[in-house]
Amino acid sequence: MKYVSTRGSAPSLDFEQVLLAGLAEDGGLYVPESWPHFSADDLRAMRGLPYVEIAKRVMTPFLGGAIPAADFARIVEESYATFEHKAVTPLKQLDQDFWVLELFHGPTLAFKDVALQLLGRLFDHVLTRRGERVTIVGATSGDTGSAAIEACRDRAAIDIFILHPKGRTSEVQRRQMTTVLSANVHNIALEGTFDDCQDQVKAMFNDPAFRAAQRLSAVNSINWARIMAQIVYYFAAGLAIGAPDRRIAFSVPTGNFGNVYAAYAAKQMGLPIEKLVVGSNRNDILTRFFQSGEMKIAGVEPSLSPSMDIQVSSNFERLLFDMLDRDGALVAETMKGFRATGGFAVGDNQLGRAKALFEAHRVDDQQTGAVIRAVHGETGEILDPHTAVGVGAARAATLDADVALVSLACAHPAKFPDAVEAATGLRPALPPRLADLFEREERLTVLPNDLAALQNFISGKTRLKGAA
């Protein structure tokens, strides 16, 4: 299995190289050169298997033999043994043809654990064998950060630097990151938005000298391995409700477009998904794109679902690559224009093809609160505000009556207690292992939105010897 860059001019890499590289050298994102395929019979044969077995079958073709089967099996088993629910990502049925897929039973209570528990172990395995170290730099709007820190804390071969937008995460999210005091963990509160954090991470990758000296690696969904691990739960959920012999669709609350891109990948691999419903909060650039074909940046505004307060959705580039018939030069030109002008548009033909699969809806804060309240009243379930955006979009979706719809529950409600309490009057409690979170010591460094300041800070803290 080879991976190619969406911008067409970086070298093709194998799985191990892609895992360590993160962003491609030409600024693009890596995608598989071709999609592995599962036939309807292959899918039927996976029905009823435990999550870890489905995970091994779905991910193995992406490895291209890079990791011995027995080692990969152990890594997968250990990764999902950290989840508190035996089914790893259980489905909860809320209506005749409507489920929520609970992705928040991992150590940090958000869907990011599904991929990052695996990624931390993959990094460890590969770096130990190669006798190498890396410096991970990541951007977070709140959830990736704690999941990545949890997965990489105290690992001898890794220093990890996580940039979060100062004051723009929930307090629980911030404390989940900043109370990890391990020597290899560094939290940076950036004076800016999540888009600024993500821009700075990409700028560090696009600085060849810094990238090489620090041996940069990525934990954001720019790293292909993140997407690979997220594909699995679409297969697991689809099979559990009857695919390929039942019509299915997913509704996905969306920010950086990684989660819904993983669903798109599952479809390319043979899971017969009829529709992908994209839910955005008031930062609705994606909803506007799927309605008009124009991607146009507006300012990032704080919302009740802070992890989705994003305007530049980095994984959209992977979809754009396919929309432009995998023409890397055209993607590079389009992304260059996007950076320069804050906008680009696709033609009616491309938009029409995208709309055959994607449908997008904006769910504002008032609607988000109303969904949390309504679902609680109707079913007793408490949704977090991100999950509520997905459910709100699902309710607005235009699907045939016989399509079974699964909406993704991406975070535990206790990560966003204020929003949940305002909607329901109930304050969700953190699990006992996090009960003292508000008493724990915090450690973070506030830095300006400035590349040189960030690079100086990272160079000064990294344990890489001989780094420039």
Ligand SMILES: Cc1ncc(COP(=O)(O)O)c(C=O)c1O
């Ligand atoms: C709780 C939660 N829901 C939804 C999203 C959006 O997912 P994605 O960025 O993959 O589109 C995020 C952030 O990634 C999140 O943390």
Ligand SMILES: N[C@@H](CCOP(=O)(O)O)C(=O)O
């Ligand atoms: N919502 C995310 C933003 C980063 O997304 P990623 O999937 O690219 O890591 C967060 O919680 O940090």
